Amino acid sequence: MKRYSVFALAREALNHHQGWERAWKSPSPKARYDAIIIGAGGHGLATAYYLGKNHGLRNVAILEKGWLGGGNTGRNTTIIRSNYLQDPSAALYEKARSLYETLSQDLNYNIMFSPRGLLMLAQTHHEVRGYLRTVHANTLQGVATEWIGPERVKELVPIINIDGPRYPILGALYQARGGTARHDAVAWGYARACSDMGMDIIQQCEVTAVRSENGQVTGVETTKGFIGTTKLGIVVAGHSGQVAEMAGFRLPVESLCLQALVSEPIKPCMDVVVMANTVHGYMSQSDKGEMVIGGGTDGFNNYTQRGSFHHIEETLRALIETFPMISRLKMLRQWGGIVDMTGDRSPIISKTPLGNCFINCGWGTGGFKAIPGSGWAMAELMARGEPGPLAAEFSMYRFREGRFIDESVAAGVAH
């Protein structure tokens, strides 16, 4: 792989940009691999990357039924934060956030990580108490967050209306090192690095069955034939239930549609991420100038990637109240993604009832921020066969044992 650098750019500029090589190869599947990962989204590719980088396992295939990064990795609102309440979540998300800090250098691929700061507005007294508690918890966990008053909120976000009639801004939970990154670049950067390590990324290859013998996984049937392996990682977000069924077990997960939308591009007006959880809307401005807006989750099971229109109305109504100046903005695009929700709204990184079959799912409405940490923890689990410290608490068996990691407000949306 030729490294990307300012010298490469200069060299190619003199060469009419004819010499750039493909970022990753598109090989045909081999008969067997040491490990197979189903799902070439951010989490799947990150898992493969850290399997190779941290554990030296490089004979790996990543199977994708559609195209690379075309599921929720390409459908989220690119927000990165780690201001969670519970210790296991804070550890995992802070690991991810800290990996994001150096990911561009690590992958030699500009993922445009922008730690521009993130505010979670408190608009009721209940929320004030909740966020003060989170700030204290984060202090103990070593996650840098602080509580700020309404005047400081107004300083950071001049376009905000802090004395709205229904829900005035009473303060905010501020994470200065939270922010955004370019979501596609995260998938592309990991894919390029995986391909460079000799891993096979096989797109348009849908898994149709999981094969096993004596309770141990032996391979998968796909639309491109049987592929053998002794280690299988299922990292398929919204379709986790489907693939788990192929592997012979049921997950404590339900699939719902979560929507997002962007406005027409406007001049820079907001350089932080703002989440307003009481009125339920969150917004940031992309580098292109579009206001990126996160909407609500439907309350019913849905695999269609199109959500209910009334959620968009509710979200925009809330945001117009909070940011009156956006009231005449036209919305450019709207889309939905299928999120896999667990009972406690925390993810699952776990062994499964099938031997040497591992699952990483349940990220619900907040998976993008966790990609590097999730891949790190999942790779550790797949390489050793046992969870490391990051994944230990996120077993799928925690539901039976009542050891929930209750983050019901984690995504800042009313589930």
Place this chain on the structure above:
Amino acid sequence: MLLLECPYCGVKAEETELSPGGEAHLKRFGPGSSDDEFEAYMFARKNPKGVHFERWRHAYGCGKWILAARCTATLEVFGTYVAQSSAPPADIVEKIKAKRPEWKGFS
């Protein structure tokens, strides 16, 4: 946008008039049941991509719980029926079988 006909008041209710209530026909397990049974009852939903039986409440109408048969892959509604049912009624099952020959049936 979903339209469900309320089997009690006959209103064709639009989605904002309804509250979703999750999978229908759950068999409840309580004290004395095994850990497996209780975990499955509490958390392990079928979550199918296809035919799904589910509970809704006609929250901003007559207020009653109703049941619906719906396809989660297309949002097609096969029918609604009263909540006092331990299994989907035969006519709805027939209708689903006609439209989804690959469907394995209610279990």
